[in-house]
């Protein structure tokens with residue numbers, strides 16, 4: 001059953017999200033420098049279908065068509081990311097005019113279509129020169145992000161009003177540097193924690209640069225997952241408590257309270273606490289990416305111990321368990337809309353007035369769909385998923401949480417990191433052979449939802 005979408009506040013922002021490496025392609029064009037993802041995807045076995053973002057959705061060339069689709073969809077805003085290495089091919093030094101020109105064209109096309117450009121400065125595609133010098137293990141990378149943010153803000157600030165600094169520092173830290181499932185593919189386990197700090201500092205430096213350029217609508221996009229203990233046994237509660245710190249409060253506490261959860265402090269780089277004033281500079285909104293809760297137990301040799309099909313071999317003080325009893329997406333992620341209400345209400349309780357207005361910067365589901373004999377893509381499960389999650393947001397608003405917008409992940413099918421093109425998250429289907437775009441049934445449904453809110 002599709003939950004009817006309730007009425008949202010009149011100024012609620014309706015949007016869709018994407019990210020540069022997942023859609024742009026054209027990796028050798030426009031003076032773009034190589035990134036951590038170009039190197040990672042070249043490693044045999046790193047990506048399940050052996051693919052890469054080399055062509056992806058060819059958005060670099062087809063952005064006019066994609067903007068036209070968004071105009072048809074009727075979104076207020078489009079969250080995309082800027083590829084750092086198009087602007088600074090080596091991650092430092094002067095701006096590459098051709099790179100800036102691409103985002104000029106995109107931003108102008110969006111404005112022309114009445115869509116507010118909402119760029120994320122950094123969505124995981126670290127310039128390879130910086131990655132090779134230690135990437136986010138190094139404090140210098142945070143300083144470089146600030147310098148890059150200044151260039152972009154200066155250039156686009158006359159037209160871009162809403163900015164997102166970085167995407168999901170937790171995933172880059174844990175899956176990229178901790179578990180080796182994503183770029184750069186390092187398996188540092190808990191020794192990856194300095195990466196989290198440097199990403200947060202990079203965020204703070206980007207905020208400084210954006211403010212210096214006059215930006216008044218600045219936020220971050222953090223992935224959060226309610227952590228559910230596998231049982232009431234003290235070992236499970238302790239393990240879940242620790243996991244919750246790593247996945248959630250390690251990021252939200254420094255950003256919103258200006259302090260790190262006590263247990264992680266010894267794992268941070270020396271002097272990290274001195275950076276807290278920069279990290280906790282006030283934000284205009286806090287972006288939350290939500291997919292599903294996580295069920296956690298004490299270490300357990302029999303636990304699935306899997307993240308999206310990958311074994312976690314690091315020696316960790318917790319185990320991830322299958323969350324049974326819920327429908328699942330084709331990516332095998334449990335569908336738990338009430339987890340989003342729980343998360344939002346929990347944030348409001350924990351952070352009170354320190355929590356700025358919240359924007360859902362990502363939410364969506366993978367369904368392996370494609371055009372049927374009639375040429376249409378019947379993705380009722382995506383409609384049901386989205387309706388249920390919008391309902392969960394409305395429930396949180398009714399409970400007093402100030403949520404100002406919802407960006408569906410994603411506008412179109414795209415390169416889904418370690419699983420390549422095997423999972424489809426789009427409202428628009430992409431035929432990767434022909435680059436034909438086919439709006440799915442969920443596209444028409446979302447268009448009607450947005451129109452009905454007006």
Ligand code: FCB
Pocket residue numbers: 019022167168171223289362409416417425
């Ligand atoms: C998030 C990422 C986004 C996308 C979705 C499915 O973790 O930010 O790029 O891959 O998951």
